[in-house]
Amino acid sequence: MADKVLMKGNEAIAEAAIRAGCRHYFGYPITPQTEIAAYMAKRMPKIGGVFLQAESEIAAINMVYGVAAAGLRVMTSSSSPGISLKSEGLSYLAGADLPSLVVNVQRGGPGLGGIQPSQSDYFQATKGGGHGDFRMIVLAPSSVQEMAELTVKGFALADTYRMTAMILADGTMGQMMEPVALDDLPVTPMPEKPWAVTGTGMKRPHNVVNSLFLSPEKLEETNFERYDRYRVIEEKETMYEEYRMEDAEICIAAFGIAARVSKNAIDEARAMGIKVGMIRPITLWPFPKAPFRRAAEQVKEVISVELSMGQMIEDVRLATECRVPVTLCNRVGGMIPSPEQVLDAILKAAKNGGKEA
Protein backbone atom coordinates (compact mmCIF):
# COMPACT_ATOMS: atom_id res chain seq x y z
CA MET A 1 0.00 0.00 0.00
CA ALA A 2 1.29 3.45 -0.91
CA ASP A 3 2.15 5.77 1.97
CA LYS A 4 -0.06 8.41 0.42
CA VAL A 5 -3.82 8.77 0.28
CA LEU A 6 -5.99 10.65 -2.19
CA MET A 7 -7.84 13.47 -0.46
CA LYS A 8 -9.88 16.54 -1.07
CA GLY A 9 -8.31 19.67 0.39
CA ASN A 10 -11.17 19.95 2.87
CA GLU A 11 -10.66 16.38 4.08
CA ALA A 12 -6.92 16.98 4.43
CA ILE A 13 -7.61 19.89 6.78
CA ALA A 14 -9.97 17.77 8.87
CA GLU A 15 -7.66 14.76 9.11
CA ALA A 16 -4.63 16.96 9.86
CA ALA A 17 -6.56 18.70 12.63
CA ILE A 18 -7.35 15.34 14.22
CA ARG A 19 -3.70 14.34 13.99
CA ALA A 20 -2.74 17.65 15.59
CA GLY A 21 -4.78 16.62 18.62
CA CYS A 22 -7.96 18.56 17.89
CA ARG A 23 -10.89 16.68 19.44
CA HIS A 24 -13.46 19.47 19.31
CA TYR A 25 -15.01 20.71 16.08
CA PHE A 26 -17.95 23.09 15.90
CA GLY A 27 -19.38 24.19 12.59
CA TYR A 28 -22.30 24.96 10.40
CA PRO A 29 -22.50 23.71 6.80
CA ILE A 30 -21.73 26.00 3.91
CA THR A 31 -20.41 25.29 0.43
CA PRO A 32 -17.55 24.89 -0.51
CA GLN A 33 -16.18 23.73 2.88
CA THR A 34 -18.86 21.27 3.97
CA GLU A 35 -16.56 18.24 3.57
CA ILE A 36 -14.62 19.42 6.63
CA ALA A 37 -17.73 19.11 8.77
CA ALA A 38 -18.79 15.87 7.06
CA TYR A 39 -15.37 14.32 7.70
CA MET A 40 -15.41 15.42 11.34
CA ALA A 41 -18.92 14.05 11.76
CA LYS A 42 -17.70 10.62 10.66
CA ARG A 43 -14.37 10.55 12.48
CA MET A 44 -14.85 12.38 15.78
CA PRO A 45 -17.32 9.93 17.37
CA LYS A 46 -14.94 7.05 16.58
CA ILE A 47 -11.98 8.64 18.40
CA GLY A 48 -13.75 10.03 21.45
CA GLY A 49 -13.93 13.54 20.01
CA VAL A 50 -16.78 16.01 19.74
CA PHE A 51 -18.44 16.97 16.47
CA LEU A 52 -21.24 19.42 16.92
CA GLN A 53 -23.28 21.04 14.19
CA ALA A 54 -24.16 24.30 15.87
CA GLU A 55 -27.39 26.19 15.29
CA SER A 56 -25.45 28.96 13.57
CA GLU A 57 -21.94 30.15 12.72
CA ILE A 58 -22.09 32.54 15.67
CA ALA A 59 -22.90 29.72 18.06
CA ALA A 60 -20.04 27.64 16.62
CA ILE A 61 -17.39 30.33 17.14
CA ASN A 62 -18.57 30.88 20.71
CA MET A 63 -18.29 27.13 21.36
CA VAL A 64 -14.72 27.44 20.07
CA TYR A 65 -14.20 30.20 22.67
CA GLY A 66 -15.41 27.89 25.41
CA VAL A 67 -13.17 24.95 24.53
CA ALA A 68 -10.18 27.24 23.90
CA ALA A 69 -10.69 28.75 27.36
CA ALA A 70 -10.59 25.22 28.76
CA GLY A 71 -7.15 24.84 27.18
CA LEU A 72 -7.87 22.31 24.42
CA ARG A 73 -7.14 22.36 20.70
CA VAL A 74 -10.33 23.40 18.93
CA MET A 75 -11.44 24.51 15.50
CA THR A 76 -14.27 25.73 13.34
CA SER A 77 -14.55 26.14 9.59
CA SER A 78 -16.77 28.05 7.23
CA SER A 79 -16.81 29.93 3.96
CA SER A 80 -16.90 33.67 3.35
CA PRO A 81 -20.42 34.72 4.48
CA GLY A 82 -20.10 32.38 7.46
CA ILE A 83 -16.79 33.94 8.47
CA SER A 84 -18.44 37.36 8.49
CA LEU A 85 -20.93 35.97 10.99
CA LYS A 86 -18.06 34.70 13.13
CA SER A 87 -16.26 38.03 13.23
CA GLU A 88 -17.64 39.05 16.61
CA GLY A 89 -16.35 35.79 18.07
CA LEU A 90 -12.96 36.24 16.38
CA SER A 91 -12.62 39.60 18.10
CA TYR A 92 -13.60 38.11 21.49
CA LEU A 93 -11.06 35.29 21.02
CA ALA A 94 -8.39 37.91 20.32
CA GLY A 95 -9.48 40.02 23.28
CA ALA A 96 -9.22 37.01 25.58
CA ASP A 97 -5.92 35.81 24.03
CA LEU A 98 -7.36 32.39 23.19
CA PRO A 99 -5.74 30.01 20.71
CA SER A 100 -7.96 28.56 17.99
CA LEU A 101 -7.87 27.39 14.40
CA VAL A 102 -10.42 28.88 12.01
CA VAL A 103 -10.69 27.78 8.39
CA ASN A 104 -12.12 29.98 5.63
CA VAL A 105 -12.61 28.18 2.30
CA GLN A 106 -13.45 31.30 0.37
CA ARG A 107 -16.24 31.75 -2.19
CA GLY A 108 -17.25 34.69 -4.32
CA GLY A 109 -18.75 37.77 -2.68
CA PRO A 110 -19.78 40.21 -1.39
CA GLY A 111 -23.06 39.22 0.24
CA LEU A 112 -24.21 35.70 -0.44
CA GLY A 113 -22.17 35.98 -3.64
CA GLY A 114 -21.76 32.51 -5.02
CA ILE A 115 -20.27 29.11 -4.29
CA GLN A 116 -17.36 29.23 -6.73
CA PRO A 117 -13.79 29.94 -5.54
CA SER A 118 -12.48 33.37 -4.58
CA GLN A 119 -9.72 35.15 -2.66
CA SER A 120 -11.70 38.26 -1.87
CA ASP A 121 -11.60 37.80 1.92
CA TYR A 122 -7.92 38.81 2.02
CA PHE A 123 -8.67 42.19 3.60
CA GLN A 124 -11.06 40.58 6.08
CA ALA A 125 -8.51 37.96 7.14
CA THR A 126 -5.37 40.10 7.24
CA LYS A 127 -6.74 43.46 8.33
CA GLY A 128 -10.30 43.32 9.49
CA GLY A 129 -11.24 40.06 11.21
CA GLY A 130 -13.49 41.94 13.62
CA HIS A 131 -13.67 45.07 15.76
CA GLY A 132 -10.75 46.33 17.79
CA ASP A 133 -6.99 46.18 17.37
CA PHE A 134 -5.99 42.61 16.65
CA ARG A 135 -4.35 40.29 14.19
CA MET A 136 -4.79 36.70 13.15
CA ILE A 137 -2.01 34.54 11.74
CA VAL A 138 -3.22 33.88 8.19
CA LEU A 139 -1.93 30.81 6.35
CA ALA A 140 -2.49 30.36 2.61
CA PRO A 141 -2.06 26.78 1.35
CA SER A 142 -1.41 26.13 -2.33
CA SER A 143 -1.73 22.32 -2.45
CA VAL A 144 -3.70 19.62 -0.66
CA GLN A 145 -0.47 18.61 1.09
CA GLU A 146 -0.09 22.18 2.37
CA MET A 147 -3.72 22.19 3.54
CA ALA A 148 -2.66 19.39 5.91
CA GLU A 149 0.73 20.81 6.88
CA LEU A 150 -0.49 24.35 7.54
CA THR A 151 -3.39 23.04 9.63
CA VAL A 152 -0.92 21.29 11.93
CA LYS A 153 1.32 24.37 11.89
CA GLY A 154 -1.68 26.59 12.59
CA PHE A 155 -2.53 24.77 15.82
CA ALA A 156 1.09 25.07 16.99
CA LEU A 157 1.28 28.80 16.18
CA ALA A 158 -2.09 29.45 17.82
CA ASP A 159 -0.92 27.78 21.03
CA THR A 160 2.51 29.44 21.03
CA TYR A 161 1.15 32.96 20.60
CA ARG A 162 -2.30 32.52 22.17
CA MET A 163 -4.24 33.77 19.19
CA THR A 164 -6.32 32.63 16.24
CA ALA A 165 -4.61 31.08 13.25
CA MET A 166 -6.72 31.16 10.12
CA ILE A 167 -6.35 28.88 7.11
CA LEU A 168 -7.33 31.08 4.17
CA ALA A 169 -8.06 28.65 1.36
CA ASP A 170 -10.50 28.92 -1.54
CA GLY A 171 -13.14 26.69 -3.05
CA THR A 172 -10.77 25.07 -5.52
CA MET A 173 -8.24 24.20 -2.82
CA GLY A 174 -11.06 22.75 -0.73
CA GLN A 175 -12.57 20.65 -3.50
CA MET A 176 -9.56 19.49 -5.50
CA MET A 177 -8.08 16.04 -4.91
CA GLU A 178 -4.38 15.26 -4.65
CA PRO A 179 -2.23 12.61 -2.99
CA VAL A 180 -1.25 13.50 0.57
CA ALA A 181 1.37 12.06 2.91
CA LEU A 182 -0.04 12.30 6.40
CA ASP A 183 2.43 10.27 8.42
CA ASP A 184 5.18 12.87 8.62
CA LEU A 185 3.10 15.91 9.51
CA PRO A 186 5.10 18.10 11.92
CA VAL A 187 2.72 17.64 14.87
CA THR A 188 3.88 19.40 18.03
CA PRO A 189 2.68 18.45 21.50
CA MET A 190 0.34 20.97 23.07
CA PRO A 191 2.19 23.30 25.44
CA GLU A 192 1.21 23.75 29.08
CA LYS A 193 -1.65 26.24 29.44
CA PRO A 194 -1.48 27.51 33.02
CA TRP A 195 -4.01 30.22 32.18
CA ALA A 196 -6.77 27.76 31.16
CA VAL A 197 -10.00 27.51 33.14
CA THR A 198 -9.77 23.89 34.16
CA GLY A 199 -10.89 24.07 37.78
CA THR A 200 -8.69 25.21 40.63
CA GLY A 201 -8.90 21.97 42.61
CA MET A 202 -8.77 24.38 45.58
CA LYS A 203 -5.02 24.57 44.91
CA ARG A 204 -4.60 27.80 42.97
CA PRO A 205 -6.35 31.13 42.43
CA HIS A 206 -9.11 31.29 39.84
CA ASN A 207 -8.11 31.78 36.21
CA VAL A 208 -10.25 34.32 34.39
CA VAL A 209 -10.72 34.32 30.62
CA ASN A 210 -12.38 37.53 29.54
CA SER A 211 -12.16 40.34 27.01
CA LEU A 212 -13.79 43.04 29.14
CA PHE A 213 -11.50 45.55 30.86
CA LEU A 214 -12.98 48.02 33.33
CA SER A 215 -9.83 50.13 33.41
CA PRO A 216 -8.82 51.89 30.19
CA GLU A 217 -5.22 51.98 31.42
CA LYS A 218 -5.21 48.20 31.77
CA LEU A 219 -6.87 47.76 28.36
CA GLU A 220 -4.25 50.00 26.76
CA GLU A 221 -1.44 48.03 28.43
CA THR A 222 -2.95 44.74 27.24
CA ASN A 223 -3.16 46.04 23.68
CA PHE A 224 0.47 47.18 23.76
CA GLU A 225 1.57 43.80 25.13
CA ARG A 226 -0.38 41.99 22.45
CA TYR A 227 1.27 44.03 19.70
CA ASP A 228 4.72 43.26 21.20
CA ARG A 229 3.82 39.62 20.66
CA TYR A 230 2.69 40.36 17.09
CA ARG A 231 6.12 41.88 16.39
CA VAL A 232 7.81 38.65 17.47
CA ILE A 233 5.56 36.76 15.05
CA GLU A 234 6.50 39.12 12.22
CA GLU A 235 10.17 38.46 12.93
CA LYS A 236 10.01 34.71 13.42
CA GLU A 237 7.04 33.22 11.62
CA THR A 238 6.87 34.77 8.16
CA MET A 239 6.73 32.11 5.44
CA TYR A 240 6.96 32.37 1.67
CA GLU A 241 8.18 30.47 -1.37
CA GLU A 242 10.31 31.94 -4.13
CA TYR A 243 9.99 30.35 -7.56
CA ARG A 244 12.54 31.00 -10.32
CA MET A 245 13.36 34.43 -8.84
CA GLU A 246 17.21 34.14 -9.13
CA ASP A 247 17.49 36.19 -12.33
CA ALA A 248 13.88 37.37 -12.64
CA GLU A 249 13.12 40.71 -14.26
CA ILE A 250 9.39 40.34 -13.72
CA CYS A 251 7.93 39.13 -10.42
CA ILE A 252 4.54 37.55 -9.90
CA ALA A 253 2.92 37.88 -6.48
CA ALA A 254 0.33 35.18 -5.91
CA PHE A 255 -0.93 32.82 -3.22
CA GLY A 256 -3.15 29.75 -3.08
CA ILE A 257 -4.80 28.67 -6.32
CA ALA A 258 -3.55 31.82 -8.10
CA ALA A 259 0.03 30.72 -7.42
CA ARG A 260 -0.59 27.33 -9.05
CA VAL A 261 -1.99 28.96 -12.17
CA SER A 262 0.91 31.43 -12.17
CA LYS A 263 3.53 28.66 -11.98
CA ASN A 264 2.21 27.21 -15.24
CA ALA A 265 2.34 30.63 -16.88
CA ILE A 266 5.88 31.29 -15.56
CA ASP A 267 7.15 27.99 -16.97
CA GLU A 268 5.65 28.85 -20.36
CA ALA A 269 7.14 32.36 -20.32
CA ARG A 270 10.54 30.99 -19.28
CA ALA A 271 10.39 28.61 -22.26
CA MET A 272 9.95 31.74 -24.39
CA GLY A 273 13.08 33.26 -22.81
CA ILE A 274 11.31 35.73 -20.50
CA LYS A 275 12.90 36.05 -17.08
CA VAL A 276 9.96 35.85 -14.71
CA GLY A 277 9.63 34.41 -11.22
CA MET A 278 7.21 34.39 -8.32
CA ILE A 279 7.06 35.23 -4.64
CA ARG A 280 4.30 33.19 -3.05
CA PRO A 281 3.33 34.36 0.43
CA ILE A 282 2.47 31.38 2.64
CA THR A 283 1.73 33.62 5.62
CA LEU A 284 -0.51 36.48 4.47
CA TRP A 285 -0.19 37.92 7.95
CA PRO A 286 2.58 38.37 8.75
CA PHE A 287 3.13 39.45 5.14
CA PRO A 288 6.57 38.54 3.73
CA LYS A 289 7.82 42.09 3.20
CA ALA A 290 11.54 41.26 2.93
CA PRO A 291 11.50 39.25 -0.31
CA PHE A 292 9.33 41.87 -2.02
CA ARG A 293 11.64 44.64 -0.79
CA ARG A 294 14.55 42.70 -2.33
CA ALA A 295 12.61 42.11 -5.54
CA ALA A 296 11.97 45.85 -5.86
CA GLU A 297 15.73 46.26 -6.47
CA GLN A 298 15.82 43.48 -9.03
CA VAL A 299 12.69 43.46 -11.18
CA LYS A 300 11.07 46.05 -13.42
CA GLU A 301 7.48 45.12 -12.62
CA VAL A 302 5.48 43.11 -10.11
CA ILE A 303 2.21 41.50 -11.23
CA SER A 304 -0.23 40.62 -8.46
CA VAL A 305 -2.39 37.68 -9.59
CA GLU A 306 -5.50 37.48 -7.46
CA LEU A 307 -9.06 36.16 -7.39
CA SER A 308 -10.20 39.53 -6.08
CA MET A 309 -10.48 43.14 -7.23
CA GLY A 310 -6.94 43.67 -5.95
CA GLN A 311 -6.47 43.22 -2.20
CA MET A 312 -3.02 41.69 -1.64
CA ILE A 313 -1.71 44.19 -4.19
CA GLU A 314 -1.86 46.88 -1.48
CA ASP A 315 0.56 44.91 0.72
CA VAL A 316 2.79 44.27 -2.31
CA ARG A 317 2.91 48.02 -3.01
CA LEU A 318 3.74 48.77 0.63
CA ALA A 319 6.44 46.09 0.70
CA THR A 320 8.04 47.27 -2.55
CA GLU A 321 7.73 50.89 -1.31
CA CYS A 322 6.33 51.82 -4.73
CA ARG A 323 9.81 51.48 -6.26
CA VAL A 324 8.45 49.45 -9.19
CA PRO A 325 5.06 49.43 -10.90
CA VAL A 326 2.71 46.83 -9.41
CA THR A 327 -0.07 45.74 -11.75
CA LEU A 328 -3.10 43.55 -11.23
CA CYS A 329 -4.09 40.40 -13.13
CA ASN A 330 -7.38 39.13 -11.79
CA ARG A 331 -10.69 37.34 -12.16
CA VAL A 332 -13.52 37.64 -9.65
CA GLY A 333 -16.98 36.37 -8.85
CA GLY A 334 -15.91 32.73 -8.70
CA MET A 335 -13.83 32.78 -11.88
CA ILE A 336 -10.15 31.74 -11.93
CA PRO A 337 -7.46 33.44 -14.04
CA SER A 338 -6.24 31.06 -16.75
CA PRO A 339 -2.51 30.43 -17.33
CA GLU A 340 -3.03 32.17 -20.70
CA GLN A 341 -4.33 35.33 -19.01
CA VAL A 342 -1.33 35.38 -16.65
CA LEU A 343 1.03 34.73 -19.57
CA ASP A 344 -0.51 37.68 -21.43
CA ALA A 345 0.15 39.91 -18.41
CA ILE A 346 3.77 38.68 -18.31
CA LEU A 347 4.22 39.35 -22.04
CA LYS A 348 2.78 42.83 -21.61
CA ALA A 349 5.16 43.57 -18.72
CA ALA A 350 8.10 42.25 -20.75
CA LYS A 351 7.15 44.51 -23.66
CA ASN A 352 6.41 47.67 -21.65
CA GLY A 353 9.64 47.31 -19.69
CA GLY A 354 8.08 48.28 -16.40
CA LYS A 355 6.28 51.35 -17.72
CA GLU A 356 2.62 51.12 -16.81
CA ALA A 357 0.61 50.88 -20.01
Add this chain to the structure above:
Amino acid sequence: MMKRVTLFCGHYGSGKTNIAVNYALHLRRSGEEVTVADLDIVNPYFRTKDSRKELEAAGIRLICSEYANTNLDIPALPADLYAITDDKGRYAVIDVGGDDRGALALGRISPALREEGNYEMLAVINCYRPLTQDIPSTLEVLGEIEAACGMRFTGLVNNSNLGEMTSAEDVLASLHYAEEVSRASGLPVCMTTVRASLYETLKERIEGLFPLDLQEKIC
Protein backbone atom coordinates in the same frame (compact mmCIF):
# COMPACT_ATOMS: atom_id res chain seq x y z
CA MET B 1 -26.44 -9.55 -21.74
CA MET B 2 -25.55 -6.02 -20.75
CA LYS B 3 -28.10 -4.23 -18.58
CA ARG B 4 -29.83 -1.14 -19.94
CA VAL B 5 -29.06 1.09 -16.97
CA THR B 6 -25.69 1.36 -15.25
CA LEU B 7 -25.49 3.25 -11.96
CA PHE B 8 -22.16 4.36 -10.49
CA CYS B 9 -22.33 4.95 -6.75
CA GLY B 10 -19.71 5.14 -4.01
CA HIS B 11 -17.84 7.19 -1.48
CA TYR B 12 -17.46 10.78 -2.58
CA GLY B 13 -14.24 11.39 -4.42
CA SER B 14 -14.02 7.74 -5.47
CA GLY B 15 -14.11 8.71 -9.17
CA LYS B 16 -17.74 8.11 -10.15
CA THR B 17 -18.13 11.07 -12.46
CA ASN B 18 -14.98 10.32 -14.39
CA ILE B 19 -15.95 6.67 -14.80
CA ALA B 20 -19.54 7.48 -15.78
CA VAL B 21 -18.42 9.85 -18.52
CA ASN B 22 -15.83 7.42 -19.89
CA TYR B 23 -18.19 4.45 -19.69
CA ALA B 24 -20.84 6.39 -21.62
CA LEU B 25 -18.31 7.24 -24.34
CA HIS B 26 -17.34 3.57 -24.48
CA LEU B 27 -20.98 2.49 -24.94
CA ARG B 28 -21.46 5.11 -27.60
CA ARG B 29 -18.38 3.98 -29.49
CA SER B 30 -19.84 0.49 -29.66
CA GLY B 31 -22.81 2.03 -31.46
CA GLU B 32 -25.40 2.34 -28.69
CA GLU B 33 -27.76 5.24 -28.04
CA VAL B 34 -26.67 6.57 -24.65
CA THR B 35 -27.91 9.03 -22.05
CA VAL B 36 -25.77 10.20 -19.15
CA ALA B 37 -27.56 11.53 -16.09
CA ASP B 38 -25.86 13.58 -13.38
CA LEU B 39 -27.77 12.85 -10.19
CA ASP B 40 -25.23 14.51 -7.94
CA ILE B 41 -26.91 16.70 -5.35
CA VAL B 42 -23.82 16.89 -3.13
CA ASN B 43 -20.80 18.08 -5.05
CA PRO B 44 -20.56 21.79 -5.88
CA TYR B 45 -17.72 21.53 -8.42
CA PHE B 46 -16.35 18.98 -10.89
CA ARG B 47 -19.57 17.74 -12.47
CA THR B 48 -20.41 15.70 -15.57
CA LYS B 49 -21.35 19.04 -17.07
CA ASP B 50 -17.59 19.79 -17.25
CA SER B 51 -17.50 17.19 -20.05
CA ARG B 52 -20.58 18.48 -21.87
CA LYS B 53 -18.65 19.38 -25.03
CA GLU B 54 -17.06 15.94 -25.38
CA LEU B 55 -20.32 14.14 -24.60
CA GLU B 56 -22.41 16.15 -27.03
CA ALA B 57 -19.76 15.86 -29.74
CA ALA B 58 -19.98 12.10 -29.34
CA GLY B 59 -23.77 12.21 -29.67
CA ILE B 60 -24.51 11.41 -26.04
CA ARG B 61 -27.46 13.00 -24.32
CA LEU B 62 -26.58 14.70 -21.02
CA ILE B 63 -29.24 15.08 -18.37
CA CYS B 64 -28.01 17.42 -15.69
CA SER B 65 -29.40 19.96 -13.29
CA GLU B 66 -29.44 23.30 -15.04
CA TYR B 67 -27.95 24.69 -11.85
CA ALA B 68 -24.82 22.49 -11.87
CA ASN B 69 -21.65 24.61 -12.03
CA THR B 70 -23.62 27.75 -11.26
CA ASN B 71 -23.84 29.66 -8.00
CA LEU B 72 -27.22 28.24 -7.12
CA ASP B 73 -26.40 25.88 -4.30
CA ILE B 74 -29.55 23.77 -4.15
CA PRO B 75 -29.94 20.01 -4.43
CA ALA B 76 -32.09 20.21 -7.56
CA LEU B 77 -32.75 17.21 -9.79
CA PRO B 78 -33.18 17.75 -13.51
CA ALA B 79 -36.77 17.71 -14.75
CA ASP B 80 -35.96 15.42 -17.67
CA LEU B 81 -34.64 12.76 -15.30
CA TYR B 82 -37.66 10.56 -16.05
CA ALA B 83 -36.40 10.13 -19.62
CA ILE B 84 -34.03 7.55 -18.12
CA THR B 85 -36.81 5.28 -16.98
CA ASP B 86 -39.38 6.21 -19.67
CA ASP B 87 -37.20 5.89 -22.75
CA LYS B 88 -36.31 2.21 -22.66
CA GLY B 89 -34.76 2.31 -26.11
CA ARG B 90 -31.58 3.94 -24.84
CA TYR B 91 -28.80 2.90 -22.57
CA ALA B 92 -28.45 5.06 -19.49
CA VAL B 93 -25.40 5.78 -17.36
CA ILE B 94 -26.18 7.41 -14.03
CA ASP B 95 -23.61 9.32 -12.00
CA VAL B 96 -24.91 9.25 -8.44
CA GLY B 97 -23.69 11.69 -5.78
CA GLY B 98 -21.23 10.54 -3.15
CA ASP B 99 -21.99 8.59 0.03
CA ASP B 100 -25.42 7.93 1.49
CA ARG B 101 -26.31 11.63 1.22
CA GLY B 102 -25.74 11.57 -2.54
CA ALA B 103 -27.48 8.23 -3.01
CA LEU B 104 -30.63 9.57 -1.38
CA ALA B 105 -31.53 11.30 -4.66
CA LEU B 106 -31.73 7.90 -6.33
CA GLY B 107 -34.91 7.25 -4.36
CA ARG B 108 -36.72 9.40 -6.91
CA ILE B 109 -36.30 6.82 -9.68
CA SER B 110 -35.45 3.64 -7.80
CA PRO B 111 -39.04 2.25 -7.86
CA ALA B 112 -39.10 2.46 -11.69
CA LEU B 113 -35.60 0.99 -11.96
CA ARG B 114 -36.49 -1.92 -9.68
CA GLU B 115 -39.73 -2.55 -11.55
CA GLU B 116 -37.94 -2.69 -14.90
CA GLY B 117 -35.23 -4.85 -13.32
CA ASN B 118 -32.70 -4.13 -16.03
CA TYR B 119 -29.89 -2.34 -14.22
CA GLU B 120 -26.44 -2.75 -12.75
CA MET B 121 -25.62 -0.77 -9.64
CA LEU B 122 -21.86 -0.60 -9.36
CA ALA B 123 -19.92 0.46 -6.28
CA VAL B 124 -16.85 2.49 -7.15
CA ILE B 125 -14.11 1.77 -4.61
CA ASN B 126 -10.68 3.34 -4.05
CA CYS B 127 -8.38 1.99 -1.36
CA TYR B 128 -6.35 5.21 -1.43
CA ARG B 129 -9.25 7.25 -0.08
CA PRO B 130 -8.78 7.70 3.67
CA LEU B 131 -12.30 6.62 4.72
CA THR B 132 -12.36 3.48 2.52
CA GLN B 133 -8.84 2.20 3.09
CA ASP B 134 -9.79 -1.12 4.62
CA ILE B 135 -12.50 -3.72 4.13
CA PRO B 136 -14.74 -2.89 7.12
CA SER B 137 -14.83 0.85 6.40
CA THR B 138 -15.51 0.21 2.70
CA LEU B 139 -18.37 -2.14 3.52
CA GLU B 140 -19.74 0.42 5.97
CA VAL B 141 -19.91 3.11 3.26
CA LEU B 142 -21.49 0.68 0.76
CA GLY B 143 -24.06 -0.38 3.36
CA GLU B 144 -24.99 3.23 4.09
CA ILE B 145 -25.50 3.89 0.37
CA GLU B 146 -27.75 0.85 -0.05
CA ALA B 147 -29.81 1.88 2.96
CA ALA B 148 -30.20 5.45 1.65
CA CYS B 149 -31.38 4.57 -1.86
CA GLY B 150 -33.22 1.34 -1.18
CA MET B 151 -31.31 -0.58 -3.84
CA ARG B 152 -28.65 -3.27 -3.72
CA PHE B 153 -25.27 -3.19 -5.40
CA THR B 154 -24.69 -5.75 -8.13
CA GLY B 155 -20.95 -5.31 -8.62
CA LEU B 156 -17.74 -3.44 -7.88
CA VAL B 157 -15.52 -1.09 -9.87
CA ASN B 158 -11.99 -0.96 -8.52
CA ASN B 159 -10.87 2.61 -9.22
CA SER B 160 -8.06 2.66 -6.67
CA ASN B 161 -5.88 5.63 -7.61
CA LEU B 162 -3.82 8.54 -6.33
CA GLY B 163 -4.81 10.96 -9.06
CA GLU B 164 -2.16 11.87 -11.59
CA MET B 165 0.55 10.38 -9.36
CA THR B 166 -0.89 6.84 -9.67
CA SER B 167 1.72 4.28 -10.70
CA ALA B 168 1.16 0.82 -12.16
CA GLU B 169 2.38 -0.58 -8.82
CA ASP B 170 -0.30 1.39 -6.95
CA VAL B 171 -2.96 -0.21 -9.16
CA LEU B 172 -1.49 -3.71 -8.79
CA ALA B 173 -1.25 -3.24 -5.02
CA SER B 174 -4.98 -2.50 -4.91
CA LEU B 175 -6.08 -5.77 -6.53
CA HIS B 176 -5.91 -7.69 -3.28
CA TYR B 177 -8.09 -5.05 -1.59
CA ALA B 178 -10.69 -5.30 -4.37
CA GLU B 179 -10.72 -9.10 -4.09
CA GLU B 180 -11.19 -8.88 -0.33
CA VAL B 181 -14.08 -6.41 -0.70
CA SER B 182 -15.54 -8.76 -3.31
CA ARG B 183 -15.24 -11.78 -1.01
CA ALA B 184 -16.70 -9.97 1.99
CA SER B 185 -19.60 -8.40 0.06
CA GLY B 186 -20.32 -11.22 -2.38
CA LEU B 187 -20.14 -8.69 -5.25
CA PRO B 188 -18.04 -9.43 -8.35
CA VAL B 189 -15.31 -7.01 -9.47
CA CYS B 190 -16.81 -5.98 -12.83
CA MET B 191 -13.91 -3.78 -13.89
CA THR B 192 -10.70 -2.16 -12.79
CA THR B 193 -10.31 1.40 -14.07
CA VAL B 194 -7.03 3.19 -14.77
CA ARG B 195 -6.03 6.41 -16.43
CA ALA B 196 -5.28 5.89 -20.10
CA SER B 197 -1.49 6.21 -19.79
CA LEU B 198 -1.34 3.11 -17.56
CA TYR B 199 -3.59 0.97 -19.76
CA GLU B 200 -0.94 -0.52 -22.05
CA THR B 201 1.34 -1.42 -19.11
CA LEU B 202 -1.41 -3.15 -17.19
CA LYS B 203 -3.84 -4.63 -19.73
CA GLU B 204 -2.12 -8.03 -19.86
CA ARG B 205 -1.92 -8.23 -16.09
CA ILE B 206 -5.41 -7.20 -15.01
CA GLU B 207 -8.60 -8.83 -16.23
CA GLY B 208 -11.41 -6.42 -17.15
CA LEU B 209 -9.18 -3.36 -17.28
CA PHE B 210 -10.97 -0.21 -18.45
CA PRO B 211 -9.08 2.92 -19.56
CA LEU B 212 -10.29 6.37 -18.53
CA ASP B 213 -9.36 8.37 -21.63
CA LEU B 214 -11.14 11.56 -20.72
CA GLN B 215 -9.79 13.24 -17.58
CA GLU B 216 -10.86 16.61 -16.30
CA LYS B 217 -7.85 18.52 -15.08
CA ILE B 218 -7.52 21.65 -13.02
CA CYS B 219 -4.12 23.32 -12.98
